[in-house]
Amino acid sequence: MTALRCLAGAALVVVVVASGCSTEPPDYQSVWSTSPTxxxxxxxxxxxxxxxxxxxxxxxxxxxxxxxxxDLTVTFPTPPGWAPYVNTNLTPLTRVIAKGETYPTAMLMVFRLTGDFDVETAITEHGYADAELSQNFKRLNASTDDFKGFPSAMIEGSYDLNGQRMHTYNRIVIATGAPPANQRYLIQFTVTGYAEKAAEEAPDMEAIIAGFNVAVP
Incomplete structure (x- = not known):
C-alpha cells in the first residue's frame, strides 16, 4: 500500500490549479485571498x-x-508551449507537463486497485481531502458528480506554498476498465499554477481540464 501513499504525498507537492471547470467562471480575485478558509x-x-x-x-x-x-484510456492534452516535466519528488510513473521550468503544471497518476471498498464513501468522504490538507486552503468550487460515467470528486481552490498563493484544481476518478476483468483504477488529475496569474493562464488551464478524458476503449 506504500505506492498509494505516494498519491497523497505527490498531491501535496504539486497540488493543483486552474480554471473554470464549472458552468460559472471562477472568481479569480477570491482565490488570491490569504484569509483562512x-x-x-x-x-x-x-x-x-x-x-x-x-x-x-x-x-x-x-x-x-x-x-x-x-482496458482503459486516460489522457489529457498538451497545449503549445507546454512539455513533459520530470521531478525526482514524484514517482516514475507520474505524468507531468509544465509551461517553462516551474508552474503552471498538470499532473496525472493512475493506480491499479486490488481489494474491496465502498466507492461512495471513498468519493464523498475522502475525495476532497488531498486539497483540503494544503496550507490555508480556500475552496472555490467542488462537486461529487460522476465524470465520464465514473464516480468522481472535483475540488478547486487556493492554498499557500513556499510563500506563494497557488490556484488549484484536483479531480479524483474511480474508474472500471473493460470486461471481462473489470479492473478498478484510482486516477488523480491535478493542475497547478500561481493564483496571481490565474486569469492570464486560464485559457491553457481550461483547455487541459476540458481535454482530460477517462474512457473504456
Whole structure:
C-alpha cells in the first residue's frame, strides 16, 4: 500500500490549479485571498486522504503508466508551449507537463486497485481531502458528480506554498476498465499554477481540464 501513499504525498507537492471547470467562471480575485478558509469541514479531525482510506480498507494500489493501459484510456492534452516535466519528488510513473521550468503544471497518476471498498464513501468522504490538507486552503468550487460515467470528486481552490498563493484544481476518478476483468483504477488529475496569474493562464488551464478524458476503449 506504500505506492498509494505516494498519491497523497505527490498531491501535496504539486497540488493543483486552474480554471473554470464549472458552468460559472471562477472568481479569480477570491482565490488570491490569504484569509483562512471557511469551507473545510467543521471538525477537530483533519480530513483523511483517499489513499489512506483505501489502505485502511486493505486495498493495494500499484502505479501504472497511463499510456500502458489496455482496458482503459486516460489522457489529457498538451497545449503549445507546454512539455513533459520530470521531478525526482514524484514517482516514475507520474505524468507531468509544465509551461517553462516551474508552474503552471498538470499532473496525472493512475493506480491499479486490488481489494474491496465502498466507492461512495471513498468519493464523498475522502475525495476532497488531498486539497483540503494544503496550507490555508480556500475552496472555490467542488462537486461529487460522476465524470465520464465514473464516480468522481472535483475540488478547486487556493492554498499557500513556499510563500506563494497557488490556484488549484484536483479531480479524483474511480474508474472500471473493460470486461471481462473489470479492473478498478484510482486516477488523480491535478493542475497547478500561481493564483496571481490565474486569469492570464486560464485559457491553457481550461483547455487541459476540458481535454482530460477517462474512457473504456
Amino acid at each position: 471557511t469551507t473545510t469541514p467543521a471538525s477537530d479531525e483533519p480530513p483523511v486522504p483517499i489513499a489512506v482510506y483505501l489502505e485502511e480498507q486493505g486495498v493495494v494500489g500499484d502505479p501504472v503508466a497511463p499510456e500502458k493501459l489496455t
